[in-house]
Amino acid sequence: MSRKVCIVVNSRANYGRIKTVLTAVKNHPDLELQLIVGASALLHRFGNVIDVIRSDGFEPSAVIYSIVEGENLTTMAKSTGLAIQELTSQFENLKPDVALTVADRFETMATAITASYMNIPLAHTQGGEVTGSIDESVRHAITKLAHIHFPATEKAAENIIRMGENPQSVHITGCPAIDICKNVDKNIPEDFFRKYKGVGPGLDPFKPYMVVLQHPVTTEFGEGFMQISETLEAIRQFNIQVVWLWPNVDAGSDDISKGLRVFREKYRPDNIHFFRNFSPEDYVKLIGNCRCIVGNSSSGIREGAWLGTPNVTVGSRQFGRECSQNVMHVGYKRDEIEEAIKYQLNHGVYPSDHLYGDGHADERIAEILATAEFNIHKKLCY
Amino acid sequence: MSRKVCIVVNSRANYGRIKTVLTAVKNHPDLELQLIVGASALLHRFGNVIDVIRSDGFEPSAVIYSIVEGENLTTMAKSTGLAIQELTSQFENLKPDVALTVADRFETMATAITASYMNIPLAHTQGGEVTGSIDESVRHAITKLAHIHFPATEKAAENIIRMGENPQSVHITGCPAIDICKNVDKNIPEDFFRKYKGVGPGLDPFKPYMVVLQHPVTTEFGEGFMQISETLEAIRQFNIQVVWLWPNVDAGSDDISKGLRVFREKYRPDNIHFFRNFSPEDYVKLIGNCRCIVGNSSSGIREGAWLGTPNVTVGSRQFGRECSQNVMHVGYKRDEIEEAIKYQLNHGVYPSDHLYGDGHADERIAEILATAEFNIHKKLCY
């Protein structure tokens, strides 16, 4: 009988980091895919990721509305509690043999708690990495709840083992996000930007453009408006086209969005277009063809390593994450951001670095899910 | 201005392990106590711990009903989700400067997530210890969310640091449960048992008695009825008086209770009395005067070390926990349990071992809470 693998997708970032695994599980003869889509992946404000998922041929077993509106620290926690309540009922009715949770977003903890409390073996991707924000705490806490680990890098695997996990439960698979980098045709079509709507002037995909993506840092809640304003002022010094993605749903998101709206109202920039979402493949095309990716998304580091895209990482959110040479770290001040962008625009593309995987994470993860013996009795391994 | 310390008490076990700290915080000139009482501590079935708390002079800032009835794995997770939702609102309104969570029960995770997500520094007692059941996962996950650690033993502190916590955030304070062992007058009064009601024949505190306390093991859900039946059969071989405490609210509790009720109905034992709860001080008197404590409560190991009470620890729930020489580990089979009890009854009291503290945890913890610099920006310390 097939093993039922329940994968919970909560956001656009989640989806891009697990899509190839969804396919690999769906196609594996010994696995049955149960897909749950929840949280911001269901919301219009974040680009209706659910529509992309469906158009990719995945039909969810269940959808879960769990975001309590407010975008502050209180509602971030409250949304997690609500997600647990919802997931328990879904797991009770779906009865998966293993649950897989992605990375380190706050809602991801809900999947980890629900599965581990319900004696459902928990698999986890992207464990062992190091960053800032609440993600850092969430990621390692999930590692301590998980029964099977799929770290992307050797260093991450080492960290997981040092934290006391059983080495036999740790499998270096690479990150599924890299699978897409490897497989996608990087050529960008002429109508690339038009189909994604968004607001702002039309962009020409064949002319140079930067990509900016700056999320709130939950552990610096209250400083987001100032932080984004500095980045905006830095970006304003450049004339090239800019693709700007709205921030994710983390606490403080409202401050970032407000900063963007105030800026738009004040300067009415004719080179910046704001988007909600891209499909995973188009996102890789987007950053694979840009002159520089700016902000604090891990994609500039992770996919950026493989693609060699010049990157300027702002602030503490990615502090401590393993980086290839394409990454420059700067603080929140406009001047250092501007300087770094100048440097990177001048430098151009970096050589590809397979730091976060070789593009075969999907098949490895599916095979392990199909064959591994799961053991729900954990014990600190020292 | 005083620091507001919010302490969440969820069960009778929680209360005994933190009561001296409640007092120390309440009495500290630079601290203000905010007490939240929730989960099974509010329920009649578990002995109305809230009444004991109030009669000890602590008035809760808020009470939180969060146990979803069912006593299975699904409701254990669901109760945790509900507790998060409730705690967020309380923290939003109470605005504590630091939250303290006790040990490793499933509901405890709710406090840990709520505080850490809300950028409220999180203090944690009993981290770094090793056991079985879901507690093992919960305890270490909380460590990865906590900002300040109060382990009871040197080994536990070492484990916390090995897991990547900043050594400066780790303070070996001993366990507050030991404070009570140190301070309480062990003499047992004549009306000791009468005032706690319960069901079963009257007991004479001046005659020999055993104490039995066997909780479900969540990671062995479904085997509880068999497990408790074995213990019951073992106990049935002895003629001395038995004080039996009903199990806690963990998933599988119904199975244990059913085993106890079926046994009562079948054998109508004239030497076993069933109790719901004792005050922390009376609980120490209870196990400080008994001939043997049997089951899988950590108190047989923790307080037992100090008190020297002969202990028979059954099954996997305490597997891996640091023990003094008073502890004998056995499996679930009636024969091995019976053998071990015989040995321990014959052996008598062990020398006191200060393994879990020297009885001054309360003042140490209060002082650190009053003076430490809290840092909510965590980072894996390797």
Added chain:
Amino acid sequence: MSRKVCIVVNSRANYGRIKTVLTAVKNHPDLELQLIVGASALLHRFGNVIDVIRSDGFEPSAVIYSIVEGENLTTMAKSTGLAIQELTSQFENLKPDVALTVADRFETMATAITASYMNIPLAHTQGGEVTGSIDESVRHAITKLAHIHFPATEKAAENIIRMGENPQSVHITGCPAIDICKNVDKNIPEDFFRKYKGVGPGLDPFKPYMVVLQHPVTTEFGEGFMQISETLEAIRQFNIQVVWLWPNVDAGSDDISKGLRVFREKYRPDNIHFFRNFSPEDYVKLIGNCRCIVGNSSSGIREGAWLGTPNVTVGSRQFGRECSQNVMHVGYKRDEIEEAIKYQLNHGVYPSDHLYGDGHADERIAEILATAEFNIHKKLCY
């Protein structure tokens, strides 16, 4: 295409009052049954109604744990909120064409709100009746949310219309509980009581017995212990066998249960046996063969009218409900209860009265659900 009819069963009382409709819907060629089982129907303490449901051949589409433990007014409301959260997700995924809710229990409101808010036509049985307790408010509030009404009596139908409902949406079908009264073989087998376990001395179904069933009255919360103690003292005056059912999950249930336990401990009665649950058919046999039914269950009035069972209704819970001549109303005092029981035992069986239906509610309801045009646009009809 078949219409999907979602029926939510929350308690043992719910189940008995809707079981024949479950069968009729399941067997109707144009209907598809979606059964959700939740609340106390899932709990061991209330007799594992879910097991009876499954053994009757109904497999739930989903189960929903929603009872927040505490059995007080706060948790009664909280459980309703939780049930709404759970039902929304189930309705979102099941997409019923019509939802049916039974009577007036507090959890029933959750079904009513969820369906009506989600534009799912809501059908309601037992509307328009008059009683005490919170049920009175709940029942009429549900009427104002419902789109199709299946009252049991003419008077109830008249009440619904007077409250401003569209007369075309009101169908007098009789109560499905009467269908069972009509169909069941009233002969009681020799092993009748043995198979239901419970606690207390063995009972002989061929000897005379009374049935007692007294629930808390939520609007008199805090008086339950006194109320049940009076009834217990009245019952104690009689020597005949007594079948006592534990109370339902309404706020105050703990007080009633405590009263029963204290009484058992104090008097150790040798003629009273306590049960958790009977199957719907066996319940009809039980009260169809008893000498008198005492307490405040509506079954003494409703099924009692058809069966002619002498009934003593205690207190305000059923105050205002339409009654046949088998019912005597008394207050909470032991003397009046005792007097009334004496009268009823002496009187013997009453003639059958078809006040609450003719035993064909099932087929009528199924047919209307299959053929009616539903209109979700409500408007006060004056």
Added chain:
Amino acid sequence: MSRKVCIVVNSRANYGRIKTVLTAVKNHPDLELQLIVGASALLHRFGNVIDVIRSDGFEPSAVIYSIVEGENLTTMAKSTGLAIQELTSQFENLKPDVALTVADRFETMATAITASYMNIPLAHTQGGEVTGSIDESVRHAITKLAHIHFPATEKAAENIIRMGENPQSVHITGCPAIDICKNVDKNIPEDFFRKYKGVGPGLDPFKPYMVVLQHPVTTEFGEGFMQISETLEAIRQFNIQVVWLWPNVDAGSDDISKGLRVFREKYRPDNIHFFRNFSPEDYVKLIGNCRCIVGNSSSGIREGAWLGTPNVTVGSRQFGRECSQNVMHVGYKRDEIEEAIKYQLNHGVYPSDHLYGDGHADERIAEILATAEFNIHKKLCY
């Protein structure tokens, strides 16, 4: 001892309809105000009503985040469930003597259920009125849960009594919204619009303007985009200034907002400014000085009656509500909307009609809350 009156404010509409009562309760010698602010009243997207409340001198006893994001039928129900869970804890801790709920919004039901289930006497304003949308069902269901009624009109009072409420619990007080109409200085200052920001061109308060406010109709979910597009096209035919308020949080709000954004993007109108919120007094000034109010807000009917503002009410949302002669009802088609606006612009101000009150609701309500005997034992009064 003062009676504690707990008033729950969930939205900008709620606040305007109860503000004078907040003041009257706060100032009454025998009453103590407990204010809970929740739902969309806390959200930036709906104009941070909480900030207006605080700047008016009311400090909430508690705030409650309860809106589950999604703005569809599922999340509307889910938000109500969440609000119940939250309110129970607040009522448990605040222990009000009476709770007051306003009108008929979906979240309002949460207050009604929580209070009535917890035996807290429930007072209700705006009961007995007739409209469309889910509000119609919610309003009457709340009437059946409420213990004391403060209808605005004689007809509404009559409806409440016909629904079976005890006439002694029904007090015609007028609507508190009219108190503001009576008291406010209608003169509009020069900086009136500037202080409210919003998006769009600057408006001159001394030049003619219309006000448009069109909410989703939950029972017509899915048709909102079409509906708002028709209204937009009608409005586009006029050159005068337009003040447009974003829709409320009801299911379907996203569709309305999308319609507005698409329109803005397409036509970039230079005479329409979009606002999130006005203070209650400024809102009265706004519609008291406008040439016509268009859409489906009840304010055009309610406050409009007193102010005499020409009104065009679109679609079914207000269908059945008592109206003065200032109101013209039209369907959703652009042509009929345009025609009606032309007629009303041409007609000019209507005579004031005291249909919804005489401006003294506040003192009446406070006095009744201070002196009435509350009876939580309800019974259908026929």
